[in-house]
Amino acid sequence: MADTKVRGAPAEALPNPAQAVVRPARAHVLLVDDQPGRLLAYEAMLTGLEVTCVKADSGSKALERLLERQFAVVLLDVGMPDIDGFEVAKLMRRHPRYGRTPIIFVTAADASELDLVKGYGLGAIDYLSMPIAPEVLRSKVAVLVELHERRAELEVVNSQLEAARAQLEAQHEQALAERDAHLNAVFEHPSQLILVLEAMRNEAGAVVDCVYRNANHNAKTFIARSRQALIGARVSEVFPERAQRFFEQCTQVLSTGEPLRYEAELPDGRALISTLHCAGRDTLISTSVDVTDRRRAEAALRDSERRFRAMFDEAPVGVAYNAMDGRFVYANKAFCLMLGYSEKELELRTWQEVTHPDDVAGNLAAGRQVLDGARSYYTMDKRYVRKDGATVWASLFGNFVRNDQGEAVEGVAMVIDITERRAIDQALRDSEQRFRLLANHIDQFTWICDTLGQAVWCNQRWYDYTGRDPQGALGAAWQAVVHPDHIEHVTTSLHRSLASGEPWEDTYPIRGRDGQYRWFLSRAVPVRDGAGHIVQWFGTNTDVTELNRLRADLEAADQQKDEFLAMLAHELRNPVAPIRSAAEVLAMGLLDDRHRSMVGIIRRQSDHLAHILKDLLDVARITRGQITLQSDTVTIASCIDIAVETAAPQLKDKRQRLTVEHSREPLRVRADEVRIGQCIANLLSNAAKYSDAESDIHVRSYREGQHAVVEVRDHGIGIAPEYQANVFDLFYQAPRSVDRGQGGLGLGLAICKRLVDMHNGTIRCRSNGIGQGSTFEMRLPLDEADEPAIVGQRVGCSRRVLVVDDNQDAADSLSTFLQMKGHQTRTVYSGNEAIQEVLAFGPEVVLLDIGLPGMNGYDVAAKIRGIDSAIQLIALTGYGQSADRRRSAAAGFDVHLTKPVAMEELEAALLR
Numbered sequence: 001m002a003d004t005k006v007r008g009a010p011a012e013a014l015p016n017p018a019q020a021v022v023r024p025a026r027a028h029v030l031l032v033d034d035q036p037g038r039l040l041a042y043e044a045m046l047t048g049l050e051v052t053c054v055k056a057d058s059g060s061k062a063l064e065r066l067l068e069r070q071f072a073v074v075l076l077d078v079g080m081p082d083i084d085g086f087e088v089a090k091l092m093r094r095h096p097r098y099g100r101t102p103i104i105f106v107t108a109a110d111a112s113e114l115d116l117v118k119g120y121g122l123g124a125i126d127y128l129s130m131p132i133a134p135e136v137l138r139s140k141v142a143v144l145v146e147l148h149e150r151r152a153e154l155e156v157v158n159s160q161l162e163a164a165r166a167q168l169e170a171q172h173e174q175a176l177a178e179r180d181a182h183l184n185a186v187f188e189h190p191s192q193l194i195l196v197l198e199a200m201r202n203e204a205g206a207v208v209d210c211v212y213r214n215a216n217h218n219a220k221t222f223i224a225r226s227r228q229a230l231i232g233a234r235v236s237e238v239f240p241e242r243a244q245r246f247f248e249q250c251t252q253v254l255s256t257g258e259p260l261r262y263e264a265e266l267p268d269g270r271a272l273i274s275t276l277h278c279a280g281r282d283t284l285i286s287t288s289v290d291v292t293d294r295r296r297a298e299a300a301l302r303d304s305e306r307r308f309r310a311m312f313d314e315a316p317v318g319v320a321y322n323a324m325d326g327r328f329v330y331a332n333k334a335f336c337l338m339l340g341y342s343e344k345e346l347e348l349r350t351w352q353e354v355t356h357p358d359d360v361a362g363n364l365a366a367g368r369q370v371l372d373g374a375r376s377y378y379t380m381d382k383r384y385v386r387k388d389g390a391t392v393w394a395s396l397f398g399n400f401v402r403n404d405q406g407e408a409v410e411g412v413a414m415v416i417d418i419t420e421r422r423a424i425d426q427a428l429r430d431s432e433q434r435f436r437l438l439a440n441h442i443d444q445f446t447w448i449c450d451t452l453g454q455a456v457w458c459n460q461r462w463y464d465y466t467g468r469d470p471q472g473a474l475g476a477a478w479q480a481v482v483h484p485d486h487i488e489h490v491t492t493s494l495h496r497s498l499a500s501g502e503p504w505e506d507t508y509p510i511r512g513r514d515g516q517y518r519w520f521l522s523r524a525v526p527v528r529d530g531a532g533h534i535v536q537w538f539g540t541n542t543d544v545t546e547l548n549r550l551r552a553d554l555e556a557a558d559q560q561k562d563e564f565l566a567m568l569a570h571e572l573r574n575p576v577a578p579i580r581s582a583a584e585v586l587a588m589g590l591l592d593d594r595h596r597s598m599v600g601i602i603r604r605q606s607d608h609l610a611h612i613l614k615d616l617l618d619v620a621r622i623t624r625g626q627i628t629l630q631s632d633t634v635t636i637a638s639c640i641d642i643a644v645e646t647a648a649p650q651l652k653d654k655r656q657r658l659t660v661e662h663s664r665e666p667l668r669v670r671a672d673e674v675r676i677g678q679c680i681a682n683l684l685s686n687a688a689k690y691s692d693a694e695s696d697i698h699v700r701s702y703r704e705g706q707h708a709v710v711e712v713r714d715h716g717i718g719i720a721p722e723y724q725a726n727v728f729d730l731f732y733q734a735p736r737s738v739d740r741g742q743g744g745l746g747l748g749l750a751i752c753k754r755l756v757d758m759h760n761g762t763i764r765c766r767s768n769g770i771g772q773g774s775t776f777e778m779r780l781p782l783d784e785a786d787e788p789a790i791v792g793q794r795v796g797c798s799r800r801v802l803v804v805d806d807n808q809d810a811a812d813s814l815s816t817f818l819q820m821k822g823h824q825t826r827t828v829y830s831g832n833e834a835i836q837e838v839l840a841f842g843p844e845v846v847l848l849d850i851g852l853p854g855m856n857g858y859d860v861a862a863k864i865r866g867i868d869s870a871i872q873l874i875a876l877t878g879y880g881q882s883a884d885r886r887r888s889a890a891a892g893f894d895v896h897l898t899k900p901v902a903m904e905e906l907e908a909a910l911l912r
């Protein structure tokens, strides 16, 4: 209502009956009398009163006057000729306008009883009889005029009041309409669901249900019920699930009168915030807003906040937000860790305080550029000072967070600790420097070339040696100093490596500044990037001129040694044979025990010596590739038999028990029976040697896939694991105590290994260690063809063969063999004879021993070639090294055979 007052007309503007001075016009008095004199007399009597007298001398005239205006009082003569006073009064009373005008009747005589009654019945107020006392008349009129004036005044006031009341009512009405409009506007607020409820209570006053009394249009959208459908319905029907809780809330609100705010969820999942107001004894108003979107937005914001947190808190880079005054607002773990402060500690500081004093200005300037809009962000390497005082180098990415108005409100920095990287960079620079220092001072040339073989860097040594400057050395210029004869293979081999990525190695002469060439071993390895791609090659050249010379010397010495050993063994065998024979002869004589034992010593020791010499010769032959296998299809069993036979005396000496277990099926191998027998014998002999007397030794053969296996096992001293790989090395002997010395030169297993290799087989040893015995396993490929061995009986063409050898036995036996094979032979024992026989016999083939006394084999061959170039010349020699073969080929020999000659090989040569 206060509202209406302000907006409507102000109360002050209304006429105030108390204040307004109402002055109606002068009161009129109607004087009615048929006697003009009396009229004048009345008028005279009334002089002095503030009235205007209107005179009428008849009843009709009086009525005319009455129509013209209002009179305060009518003085009416009763007895008039046309219409008498009563009649006039009667007519006046009938007219509403004069119904209440006071009338004073004037009668000539005393009014009769009847007249009085009649007069008063007509509403007369008074009677006056003639003669009239002027004071009486005057006072009576004055009273009535006064009365009339008062009434007139009242009427004015009344009408004013009426007008004011009407105005107020109109204003009130309008205000009410406005208020309704406002209330309606509030009630139909588009975002609020408003419900008016009437509570139903039980005796205890608790709300047990509510009836909807009103609802705004939003009911439709909020709870899918129209206002019409809702009005009269009960909450217990509309929201059965939530009703009970709601009634409790209603009870609370009605009892306390305090509004209650709560959150509710609609069955469709939307969220509401509702307020329940008390609006009367049993009336409640519920207002609700739909906050689903807000809740979702809040949840989304929380999610995004959480995501943001999760990302930044655990990010491997340091992240910090600073207020514009530099204060830390937020710093993630990585940042705190980097600076050694807790987040709380940082929040008490500014970035300027934790930045190295020398870097603050630079950082400010960089940030200023972004603030000025010159750049959209900034990056810099800067130093922080850790809590412990240490300096941390960081790579910083900086920017600002701006508000909706585009003003920067916070600075954000992402930093990575690069202290280590800088240290590494420094270390790299240092190491690069050291590398250059080293590269320039080592004896080798070092260089780097690109993937096309173009030199990009060479060390000082290279320039010093070649006498070239960088212009004359880089790129492909290095080729200019390579010896012309080598340039082709050097570039070829280098480019092969560049293409394949394999390390490069080549040896060739390079010209020095003095024009002299020296030999260099050149090597290069690829330098790869992180992805494994070759980016460069790093190379060295090592001067091997001296090394080459030394190696050549060494090779020559080695060859001399080999030759010496071979010759020594060869020569020593000659005296051993007669010693042995002499001992045999001596043994046949009559000897006393002492001499018999001496002869025994000579026999055993000369046997031992012969054995060693045989091994030495074997080694010499094997290293020279002079051993030729007499391969045949043989059984493993026969090889084992040979071995057992050979080793038997040794086993017998030590009273050792040998068990031999042959495989059930015959194992056929393509092999030199004697050589394989020799190998197995060697294993047996070792087993005997390195085991106690009276111990057990086992030999076993079996098939394993495509291989035949021979296993020799003993219970002897065993071999320590670290030596098992070495036992097959030449001259190798496992460490042993002096008292257990077993003699030997460490040749046996080396020979075995080489012979087995030559048979495409393998040999290995196993032992669980010292004192655990040893097992040796020899493995040879099975001969699947399984053909029976062809011995002799070769059907082929017959040849005319001249055999030349100063060793008459050898010559004769060879000749006999060839004859048996169906060839025609002649045998001579010297070079001269040979030449004569070539002329006389006309051989197709000459088998010529090189080591002839007098004219040697080479000279003889040259002569024969002079006589007949078509003759096939076959060299027979104890020397089978490549140099020997080259020499025999140069002398005109077609074939070079080493002694002892394998008959198959000889036959193959003859059939060529």
Ligand code: ADP
Pocket: 686, 687, 690, 714, 716, 717, 718, 719, 727, 732, 733, 734, 735, 743, 744, 745, 746, 747, 748, 749, 750, 773, 774
């Ligand atoms: P050696 O002439 O010394 O026997 P070998 O070549 O036959 O030469 O053997 C080399 C070494 O291997 C031997 O000196 C010995 O130390 C070790 N060896 C060979 N066979 C056996 C075995 N059956 N038991 C223990 N050690 C063995």
